[in-house]
Amino acid sequence: MTALTPGRGQAMRLAIAGRFAPLAARWKAFSATRFGSIVARTLGTNGAWIFLLLVALMFVFNFLAPGKFWTEFNVRTMAENVSVLLVIAVGETFVMATGGIDLSVGYVLLFSGVTSAQAMNWGGHDPTNSGWDIVLLGLAVALGSGLGWGVLNGLVVAKAKVPALIATLGTLGMSWGLAEILSNGQDLRYLPSIIGDMGTGRVFDKIPFVVIVAILVAVVGGVTLNLTRFGRYTLAIGSNQEAARRAGINVDRHLIKVYAMSGMLAGFAGFMSLAIFTTTTISGHANDNLQAIAAVVIGGTSLVGGVATVVGTTIGVCIPMVLFSGFTILGYQSFWRDVAVGAVLILAVYADQLRRRRRERR
Amino acid sequence: MRMRNLVMLGLAVITVGACSSSATAAPAAGKAWNLTLIQGVAGDPFYVTMACGAQAEATKEGVKLNVTGGNKWDATVQKPVIDSVTAAKPDGVMVAPDDSKALLTPLKAMSDAGIKVTFVDTKLDDTSFAVSSISTDNLAGGTLAAKTLAQLINDKGTVLVVNVDPGISTTDARVKGFTDEMKNHPNVKVLDVQYTHDDPTAATTITTSILASNPDLAGVFATNVQNAEGVATGLKQASNTTVKTIAFDAGPKQIEDLNAGIVQGLIAQDPYGIGVAGVQQTVLALNHGTTTATIQTQLAAITKDNVNDPSVQKYLYKASCS
Amino acid sequence: MAEPLLQARGIVKHYGHVEALRGCDFDVYPNEIVALVGDNGAGKSTLIKILAGSEQADEGEISLEGQRIHVGSPFEAMRLGIETVYQDLALAPDLDGSANLYLGRELMQPGILGKLGFLDNRSMRAGARKAFGELGVDLQNAQSAVANLSGGQRQSVAVARSVAWASKVVFLDEPTAALGVIQTARVLETVKRIRDRGVAAVLISHNMRQVLEVADRIEVMRLGRRVARFDAKKATIEQLVSAMTGGIAEEGAA
Numbered sequence: 001m002t003a004l005t006p007g008r009g010q011a012m013r014l015a016i017a018g019r020f021a022p023l024a025a026r027w028k029a030f031s032a033t034r035f036g037s038i039v040a041r042t043l044g045t046n047g048a049w050i051f052l053l054l055v056a057l058m059f060v061f062n063f064l065a066p067g068k069f070w071t072e073f074n075v076r077t078m079a080e081n082v083s084v085l086l087v088i089a090v091g092e093t094f095v096m097a098t099g100g101i102d103l104s105v106g107y108v109l110l111f112s113g114v115t116s117a118q119a120m121n122w123g124g125h126d127p128t129n130s131g132w133d134i135v136l137l138g139l140a141v142a143l144g145s146g147l148g149w150g151v152l153n154g155l156v157v158a159k160a161k162v163p164a165l166i167a168t169l170g171t172l173g174m175s176w177g178l179a180e181i182l183s184n185g186q187d188l189r190y191l192p193s194i195i196g197d198m199g200t201g202r203v204f205d206k207i208p209f210v211v212i213v214a215i216l217v218a219v220v221g222g223v224t225l226n227l228t229r230f231g232r233y234t235l236a237i238g239s240n241q242e243a244a245r246r247a248g249i250n251v252d253r254h255l256i257k258v259y260a261m262s263g264m265l266a267g268f269a270g271f272m273s274l275a276i277f278t279t280t281t282i283s284g285h286a287n288d289n290l291q292a293i294a295a296v297v298i299g300g301t302s303l304v305g306g307v308a309t310v311v312g313t314t315i316g317v318c319i320p321m322v323l324f325s326g327f328t329i330l331g332y333q334s335f336w337r338d339v340a341v342g343a344v345l346i347l348a349v350y351a352d353q354l355r356r357r358r359r360e361r362r
Numbered sequence: 363m364r365m366r367n368l369v370m371l372g373l374a375v376i377t378v379g380a381c382s383s384s385a386t387a388a389p390a391a392g393k394a395w396n397l398t399l400i401q402g403v404a405g406d407p408f409y410v411t412m413a414c415g416a417q418a419e420a421t422k423e424g425v426k427l428n429v430t431g432g433n434k435w436d437a438t439v440q441k442p443v444i445d446s447v448t449a450a451k452p453d454g455v456m457v458a459p460d461d462s463k464a465l466l467t468p469l470k471a472m473s474d475a476g477i478k479v480t481f482v483d484t485k486l487d488d489t490s491f492a493v494s495s496i497s498t499d500n501l502a503g504g505t506l507a508a509k510t511l512a513q514l515i516n517d518k519g520t521v522l523v524v525n526v527d528p529g530i531s532t533t534d535a536r537v538k539g540f541t542d543e544m545k546n547h548p549n550v551k552v553l554d555v556q557y558t559h560d561d562p563t564a565a566t567t568i569t570t571s572i573l574a575s576n577p578d579l580a581g582v583f584a585t586n587v588q589n590a591e592g593v594a595t596g597l598k599q600a601s602n603t604t605v606k607t608i609a610f611d612a613g614p615k616q617i618e619d620l621n622a623g624i625v626q627g628l629i630a631q632d633p634y635g636i637g638v639a640g641v642q643q644t645v646l647a648l649n650h651g652t653t654t655a656t657i658q659t660q661l662a663a664i665t666k667d668n669v670n671d672p673s674v675q676k677y678l679y680k681a682s683c684s
Numbered sequence: 685m686a687e688p689l690l691q692a693r694g695i696v697k698h699y700g701h702v703e704a705l706r707g708c709d710f711d712v713y714p715n716e717i718v719a720l721v722g723d724n725g726a727g728k729s730t731l732i733k734i735l736a737g738s739e740q741a742d743e744g745e746i747s748l749e750g751q752r753i754h755v756g757s758p759f760e761a762m763r764l765g766i767e768t769v770y771q772d773l774a775l776a777p778d779l780d781g782s783a784n785l786y787l788g789r790e791l792m793q794p795g796i797l798g799k800l801g802f803l804d805n806r807s808m809r810a811g812a813r814k815a816f817g818e819l820g821v822d823l824q825n826a827q828s829a830v831a832n833l834s835g836g837q838r839q840s841v842a843v844a845r846s847v848a849w850a851s852k853v854v855f856l857d858e859p860t861a862a863l864g865v866i867q868t869a870r871v872l873e874t875v876k877r878i879r880d881r882g883v884a885a886v887l888i889s890h891n892m893r894q895v896l897e898v899a900d901r902i903e904v905m906r907l908g909r910r911v912a913r914f915d916a917k918k919a920t921i922e923q924l925v926s927a928m929t930g931g932i933a934e935e936g937a938a
Contacts, residue, residue, distance in 0.1 A: 065450065073475070074449035077468070081442040185527045185559050189463050200467055228801040229790050232779075236787055239776035246738070246774045248759040248786030277437060277464035284438035284464075306778030321442065328446035331428040334404045338433065 008096055050165075050298060050315050050348065054322065061326035067170025068329050075207065082321045083214035084109075084276065086314060087269040088298075089292040090221035091262030093313045094294050097225070098258055099238040099305025100157060100164035104171040105266040106288030108149040111357070112270030113177040113280045116142035117188040130192040138195070142271035143264055149175055150263015154256030172289065179282065181352030187279045217255055217265065222310035234258055291320065298348040394425055394591065394647050395453040397641060400443060401431030402458035402484060407679035408633050409458065415637025423645050428452065429600060437461035444468040450613065454493075454644035456476035456637075462487045462531070464597040478647045482640040483633070484532070489655075494643035495604035498631040499658035500532050504539020507608050510627045510663040511581045514606040517582025519551035521573050524589045526560045533585040536610060538632070540583055548594050550580075556591055565592025566599065584609040594624040612664055613679040620669060628664040630677035635659045687750060689714045689884050690735070690766075695744035697730055697908075704730040706908040708743070712853055717885045719895040719916070722905035723928050728888050731905070732855050736768040737761035748852065767853035768840050769859050777831035782812035784830055785845045812833055815848045816840065818877065836867040847878055855877055855886045857931050860894070872898050892921045892932055904928055 029152060062070040088105045095102040119141040120127045120134050126135055149171055156167040175231040201209045224229035233254050247250050273281060298319055299312030320341040327337045364493060385596035399416050399654045401409035413429045426589035430447065432439035445468050447455060447585045455477055459494030466486055472489040473479045481495040489495050511521060528535050537555055544552050553572065558564040565584065569592065573579055582597075582605060597605055609616065612630035619625045636659050646653050662677040690712040705727045712718055722728050733739040735746065737755035746753055748764060755761050755841040758768070759870055775784050786808045804878035810828075812874035839862055846854050856875065860868040875898060878885045889895050895902060896916055904912040904927040 068450050071449060071880060073471075076447070077442070077445035077449065077471075079687050081445060084438075105769070108632075153365065180559065185557075186529045187461070187463075201537055209835060224801075227805075229792065229803055232783060232787075232790060232803060236776040236783070239778035243774040243776045243784075244760045244787065246770070247786050248762060266488065273438070276459070276467075277441075278466070278515070279437075279461065279464045281437050283460075284436045285436060286436060302778075306776065324442055325446040328430055328443055329450040330429070331398075334430050334433055334443070 019168045047220075049270060049351065050300065050312065050319065053344070054315050055317050057322050058062055058167065061329070063321065065329045066325070068328055070236045071204070074325060074329070076202075076206070076211075078318075078321050078325050079211045080208045080276070082317045083208070083210040084269045084272050085288060085291055086088070086214045086264050087217050087261075087272060088288060089295045089313050089317050090218055090310055091265035092292045093221065093301055093308050093310055094225065094234055094258045095164070095262045095297070096293070096301050097234045097238045097302070097305055097308035098120065098127065099241070100255070101168065101293065102153060102259065102262045102307045103165065103168040103253060103289050103293075104149060104175055105292055106285045106290075107172050107176040107179065108146050108266040109264055109270040109273060109288060110280070110282065110285050111149065111179040111182075112142040112145040112190065112267035113182045113274050114179045114282070115145045116267075116271055117191060117274060117280050118182060120192060121188060121190060124356060126190050127192045128190060130194070132194065135192050135194050138192070138274070139268075139271050142267045142274075144267070146267015146270065147260055147264040150260035150266070151256060152261030153263060157259060158252040158255035170342060182283055183280060187282050189279045191274060191278055196278045199272075199278065210276060213272065215354065217268070218310055218314050225308060230254075230257070235306055235308065238302075238308070240306075289322065292317075294320065294345050297352075300348070300352065302352055316348075367669060369536040382511075391524060393648070396426045396428075396595075396641065397454045397456065397644055398447050398452045399482070399534055399637070399640070400440070400447060400455060400457040401429065401436045402432050402440075404431035407681050408483075408611065408631070409426075409678045410681060410683070412458075412633035412637040414680060415431050415634035416641045417637075417683065419638040419641040423641065424643070425645055427641070432460070433452055435460055441465060441468050446474060448472040448475050448477065451475070451544060452477060453648055454480065454484045456480045456640035457502060458483040459486055460484070478644050480640050480644045480647075484515050493636040493647040494639075494655060494657060496573060496636050496639045496643065496657040496659065496682060498532070498636070498661060500535035501539040503610065503629050503631065503661045504536040504541075504660070505661050506661055507536065507542040507583050507629045508540045508543030508609070510629070511583060511606060511608045512544070512547045513549070514602070514608065514626050514665075515580040517547055520551045520576050520578050521581040521583065522553050522569075522576075522579060523555045523583045523585070524565050524568060524593055525555050525557055525585045526589065527557055536585050542603070558592065560586070560588050562588045562592035562595065565589045566596040567600075569593045569596025570600050571599075573602060573605075579605055580610065581606045583607075587611050588614065590619070590625055591617065594619060598624075611679065612677060614681055617664075617678060620664065623666075626665065630664050630674075630679075631664045632659045632661065632677055633679060689749060691747045692731070692735060693745045693747075695734060696742045696745075697727075697734060698742055699738065701750055704908055705734075705741070705744075708905065709907055709910045710728065710735070710903060711903070712884045712886055713880055715882055715885060716840060716900040717879050717898055719889060719899035719902045720740055720905065721889065721892070721895060721902060721924060721928060726905040726928070727908040728905055729857060730769065731925055732857055732886070735761075736766060738768075762849065764852045766855070767846035767850035768852045768855040768857070770857060775830050775838060775842055775845075778829050779840045780817065780827050781828075781833070782809045784841055785812045785815055785848060786925075787845075789849065811848075812844075815844045817866060818844070818847075818874065820921045822903065835862040836864055839863055840867065840871065843874060847874060849882050850878070853884045853886060855888075857888045858890070859887070860889070862892070866895075892924055895920065895924070906930060 088109060092102055092105060110190040120138040153168055154172055156162045158162045198209055203212060226233065233249050236249065237251055237254060241251055293315035296313050299309060299316030301308040301312065323340045324337045327340065399413055399421060401481055403409060408432065417427055430441050430443060440460045444465060448471060455472060457479060459469065466488055469479060469486060470491060478493050479491065480493045481489065483497055485495040485497065523537055525537055539553055544550050558567045558568065583591050584593050584607065590607065595609055606626040608627035609625050610629050612628045616628050620628055639657050643653050664674055667673050688711040695705050695708040708727060708731055708738050709774050710731060720728050729737065732742045746755060753764060776787060791804040791807045793802040793804045807915040824863045830841055839859065843859055860871050863871060875885050875887060887899060896919065899916045902908055902914040902919055902924065904924060906928060914923065
């Protein structure tokens with residue numbers, strides 16, 4: 001039998017606690033500083049343990065696949081492969097922070113990619129050698145398309161009082177169907193070569209443009225959520241909509257803005273997808289909405305709103321990709337990846353529940 | 363120090379699982395190359411059968427084979443799979459790309475990393491860097507479908523073609539082979555091609571409405587599985603038992619349908635053969651042998667009469683290898 | 685006596701067939717604490733909701749400083765300098781005390797940053813510390829979400845918020861219901877301080893002892909009407925209970 005006697009178990013726990021005590025003290029001192037308090041609060045929600053999980057996963061995969069997982073190539077492609085998702089997940093973070101949900105993002109992304117590509121192909125011109133004017137037109141159309149769907153979502157949720165789940169399920173179907181109708185179910189394969197160059201381009205030959213763009217979006221999103229009135233209202237509405245209304249916040253207008261922002265980011269992600277795949281990938285992005293929601297939830301954003309961090313969302317986007325890549329490199333059956341990601345998702349929500357219960361017991 | 367202990371602990375848990383699943387074939391002769399097959403979509407009988415063929419050939423040649431793929435036919439899902447496989451640095455990869463253009467960048471990067479790339483079933487528009495492209499001769503498949511259907515309807519009557527979407531090279535080739543061959547059958551009239559967007563319910567609606575406007579409909583050619591199932595439902599709704607249906611592909615469900623009389627003919631591709639050829643070509647390239655740039659595999663027409671013939675059996679798609 | 689600061693005349697409010705208020709009058713004078721008492725269902729909360737803008741009267745007039753006003757929403761009430769501490773604490777539990785105190789009235793960074801929507805959290809925290817300090821509330825961690833505070837601390841945040849923004853009248857609907865002895869004393873102390881700052885306070889309470897101790901004047905409601913008014917210094921608990929339960933037939937009898 002290997003069972004430890006209570007005495008030994010306790011001694012071990014004490015020993016472990018003893019070893020970590022200086023670390024804990026140092027952390028406490030650190031979190032008392034101005035910068036430290038920001039870090040501590042950022043990690044405070046779900047951040048700390050999911051960040052540790054991410055680091056642990058990376059270590060494990062690096063150990064199991066030495067020289068394969070933790071390589072410049074793999075880190076770069078993993079970052080590239082989450083960039084589109086990160087952009088829509090940032091928008092989703094705001095929506096979920098209000099206590100809502102946006103199921104339409106993946107298909108608004110698709111729709112925006114189609115309209116953008118069609119605008120660039122306007123009049124049947126082969127746009128392969130088109131200049132920046134056509135590219136900017138395409139970007140504007142993508143952003144505008146996304147914004148349009150977002151505003152529609154916002155109006156239906158805030159004014160018509162249709163539950164967000166249903167409202168965005170409706171626009172999911174509408175944007176998908178219209179994307180299929182507009183494209184006749186066929187991918188548009190001719191895009192300005194500048195766009196493809198943006199998709200494959202890298203800074204210092206190392207960091208892909210799309211990754212930098214996605215990180216910029218996340219940074220702006222994080223700053224907006226934490227430091228601006230827009231973010232404060234977003235969290236207040238998610239925390240207690242009635243309180244926000246009584247405090248004089250125009251809740252309906254703010255909700256419309258939040259959904260509009262999510263839609264516009266989805267439109268932008270559609271443009272990024274064009275850059276990466278150089279085609280409209282009409283059969284793709286089918287699960288992007290659920291992946292974005294999963295990432296936001298893994299990142300510690302509460303399903304009922306009020307609590308959200310973009311840092312958490314960023315980590316939440318990365319964890320499934322690390323699992324995906326790690327399992328693929330190790331040669332596991334592809335379905336194991338889904339099993340692992342699903343388990344992490346449930347753990348994340350469970351952790352959120354525990355936190356809430358602890359709070360309510362006070 | 364502390365960190366390492368922590369990691370080791372985590373590893374102990376995970377490696378237990380890892381060991382049990384990686385059975386490796388003993389190398390027979392030559393170098394034990396590491397190969398990976400990236401399926402168009404994991405779990406589909408067509409690709410499962412392809413993997414069976416590849417595995418059998420790999421065992422024979424004494425090379426290691428890994429099989430992976432996205433769980434959906436979706437280029438945006440397949441890209442991270444391709445990138446991760448590249449990161450794993452196998453010696454050669456057989457891949458069925460989900461899009462002929464979207465996946466150029468990651469597959470080019472794979473080739474640039476020194477990995478031999480062979481296209482199986484589908485391929486990119488740009489095949490310049492590939493060892494070989496192995497696929498079904500879809501044109502021949504369409505011809506075979508026409509001949510088989512003509513026989514089933516005694517060479518006369520109106521026939522309908524139910525296709526997925528315009529612009530897909532494989533299904534378009536099937537339709538072309540079919541309509542071209544039907545020109546040799548003057549008593550057979552081919553209606554305009556109908557498109558279903560790969561939606562079985564659309565195929566059902568199309569079938570019932572065409573039956574209403576063309577009561578003399580004698581046969582239907584469905585260019586893929588989804589369409590065949592939709593057509594079968596449509597015929598059932600119209601209580602029609604005279605129209606003969608011929609469909610592409612021969613998965614377990616289609617064989618069941620054939621035996622049940624829901625379809626009268628199947629045009630089976632040879633995924634097993636594609637898998638075998640894929641491994642052969644990739645290993646040839648790794649051993650600096652001479653490879654064949656394009657290989658077109660043959661098809662078989664399966665009807666109720668020959669479904670149990672041993673020569674036809676190898677064309678049936680399997681849900682698992684054994 | 686001076687002109688009433690806030691005056692309600694003949695307020696009627698129906699909920700379906702139920703008549704919650706049937707021609708109710710109410711007066712608040714400057715610099716006073718007036719307690720509004722009555723049995724459950726007498727219409728106290730309904731009256732407060734109407735005066736604070738979250739419900740609309742079916743009939744009747746409201747005037748502030750002699751001017752007739754229309755209070756169409758809580759926001760309009762706030763603009764008029766009327767604040768309310770609700771029974772169900774209208775706080776955002778996930779935000780910290782300072783964020784709640786300034787909710788809807790955030791302080792912005794000076795200059796371009798403020799135009800871009802950046803909050804001046806430092807000033808808001810300082811302001812919050814001051815406001816909470818006045819209430820004698822010690823929030824050990826001002827950055828902790830309100831949900832993590834005790835019931836009393838939460839109530840203090842809600843009270844502090846209304847007090848901080850009211851310029852004319854503060855309505856407090858059972859502000860001490862969830863509080864311990866010390867915190868109750870502090871909240872009542874704050875109510876007195878509000879009055880001393882020139883803001884009238886309207887206190888709804890079931891605690892007669894507390895009412896007599898704190899209020900300057902007491903108005904009693906019964907069955908949707910005002911039935912009695914007392915000078916708190918002269919009134920007794922027996923008189924109040926008698927008025928509440930119908931011992932005194934009509935207003936003005938006392």
